[in-house]
Amino acid sequence: MTEIETFRTETRAWLAENCPPEMREPVRSDADVCWGGRRFEPSSPAQKQWLDRMGERGWTVPDWPTEYGGGGLTPAQTKVLREEMAAIRARNPLNSFGISMLGPALLKYGTEEQKLDHLPKIARGQIRWCQGYSEPNAGSDLAALATSAVSDGDDYVVNGQKVWTSYADKADWIFCLVRTSKDSKQGGISFVLFDMDSPGVSTKPILLISGYSPFCETFFDDVRVPKANRIHDENKGWDVAKYLLGHEREMISGMGLGGGGRNPLIEGAIATVGLDHDGRLADPLLRARIAEFEVRARAFGAMSERFIDELKAGRAHPAQPSMMKYYGTELNKQRHELAMAAGGSDALEWESERSNGGAAPRAWLRTKANSIEGGTSEVQLNIVAKRILELPGA
Numbered sequence: 001m002t003e004i005e006t007f008r009t010e011t012r013a014w015l016a017e018n019c020p021p022e023m024r025e026p027v028r029s030d031a032d033v034c035w036g037g038r039r040f041e042p043s044s045p046a047q048k049q050w051l052d053r054m055g056e057r058g059w060t061v062p063d064w065p066t067e068y069g070g071g072g073l074t075p076a077q078t079k080v081l082r083e084e085m086a087a088i089r090a091r092n093p094l095n096s097f098g099i100s101m102l103g104p105a106l107l108k109y110g111t112e113e114q115k116l117d118h119l120p121k122i123a124r125g126q127i128r129w130c131q132g133y134s135e136p137n138a139g140s141d142l143a144a145l146a147t148s149a150v151s152d153g154d155d156y157v158v159n160g161q162k163v164w165t166s167y168a169d170k171a172d173w174i175f176c177l178v179r180t181s182k183d184s185k186q187g188g189i190s191f192v193l194f195d196m197d198s199p200g201v202s203t204k205p206i207l208l209i210s211g212y213s214p215f216c217e218t219f220f221d222d223v224r225v226p227k228a229n230r231i232h233d234e235n236k237g238w239d240v241a242k243y244l245l246g247h248e249r250e251m252i253s254g255m256g257l258g259g260g261g262r263n264p265l266i267e268g269a270i271a272t273v274g275l276d277h278d279g280r281l282a283d284p285l286l287r288a289r290i291a292e293f294e295v296r297a298r299a300f301g302a303m304s305e306r307f308i309d310e311l312k313a314g315r316a317h318p319a320q321p322s323m324m325k326y327y328g329t330e331l332n333k334q335r336h337e338l339a340m341a342a343g344g345s346d347a348l349e350w351e352s353e354r355s356n357g358g359a360a361p362r363a364w365l366r367t368k369a370n371s372i373e374g375g376t377s378e379v380q381l382n383i384v385a386k387r388i389l390e391l392p393g394a
């Protein structure tokens with residue numbers, strides 16, 4: 001048996017013993033998603049057990065070094081773990097902006113002290129992070145940000161406003177872009193970390209039309225941030241910001257992959273239109289649309305595997321996350337459009353028990369934000385045109 005086959009066998013056995021049966025059920029509501037943090041209240045003992053067991057093994061961040069709370073796995077082992085978890089439909093033990101966004105940036109740009117301070121707490125789900133990038137006048141044109149950080153001894157004094165800060169009211173700490181110089185647009189930005197309980201930080205949830213508030217306006221009023229909390233050099237925060245965005249876009253592009261294993265799109269279509277005598281979907285038009293979609297989805301899946309391998313090996317083109325983010329999110333929107341079309345008028349059910357409180361239409365509407373969050377599709381296409389295709393005038 002090769003080394004990687006032995007690892008697969010051991011991983012399979014460990015997961016069989018340690019992943020609680022409840023944690024192999026599909027995620028049904030927000031409560032099923034574990035975000036960790038100081039105020040984390042597990043929705044069940046199994047959710048807590050799964051987080052703790054995976055955290056102890058470093059498998060919430062399998063490819064991070066062990067000294068920072070990771071599993072120290074090679075890219076090949078990490079892939080095996082991902083495959084074995086997918087095979088038993090194990091839930092992600094921890095959803096975290098710390099893992100998908102801040103962690104990689106800290107690993108690249110943080111000092112040893114900063115890494116040892118923050119990474120293990122991210123790995124164990126002890127601190128929940130939010131992202132302070134967008135401002136009322138700085139979205140796509142992010143480098144126009146105006147939140148100021150003025151030097152005062154060993155601290156910065158931060159004043160300004162962020163917007164669309166996802167879960168700012170639930171987060172413990174924020175990673176934040178601030179302006180430390182007005183001399184240069186990109187070259188006057190610094191990247192700082194601070195506790196959301198710091199005096200002068202306040203949040204105001206933004207109420208959506210649905211009545212739900214997944215994000216906030218976030219205000220800073222003379223917030224003192226130690227300079228020791230700055231990542232990388234002063235006025236070099238744009239490098240960190242862009243690197244982090246690449247990882248955010250990689251994470252968001254994963255939406256294009258669907259759930260793996262079960263295929264709710266096909267299952268839903270069969271439930272609505274049934275099968276013909278040959279065991280094929282009875283509606284030929286719908287069948288053709290789904291087949292066409294599945295070809296695109298599989299091609300994206302293969303491309304995505306290649307991209308992740310290249311990224312982990314440090315060989316990915318810096319603009320590749322934009323390409324993957326664009327295609328993955330557009331694909332996810334198409335998947336849900338098709339699921340709604342396949343479900344007929346029943347698919348619009350919003351409140352019934354049968355529809356699990358309108359899970360499908362709610363998920364469909366949520367996908368509309370996929371091509372905005374982490375940078376809009378139009379902006380990703382601009383980046384692809386300029387950085388990959390090298391189009392003139394782009």
Ligand SMILES: Cc1cc2nc3c(=O)[nH]c(=O)nc-3n(C[C@H](O)[C@H](O)[C@H](O)COP(=O)(O)OP(=O)(O)OC[C@H]3O[C@@H](n4cnc5c(N)ncnc54)[C@H](O)[C@@H]3O)c2cc1C
Nearest residue numbers: 131132133134139140164165166369372373374375376378
């Ligand atoms: C669900 C969700 C969660 C979010 N969470 C966070 C978060 O946690 N933290 C955070 O900091 N931000 C967050 N955001 C904000 C997000 O990053 C911004 O919404 C996004 O970058 C777009 O900025 P904007 O909303 O200001 O739109 P604008 O930049 O005003 O864009 C408006 C429209 O103009 C188009 N446009 C703009 N410039 C160009 C151009 N050069 N070429 C072609 N078209 C262009 C855009 O594509 C868009 O269609 C979140 C957004 C969403 C939807």
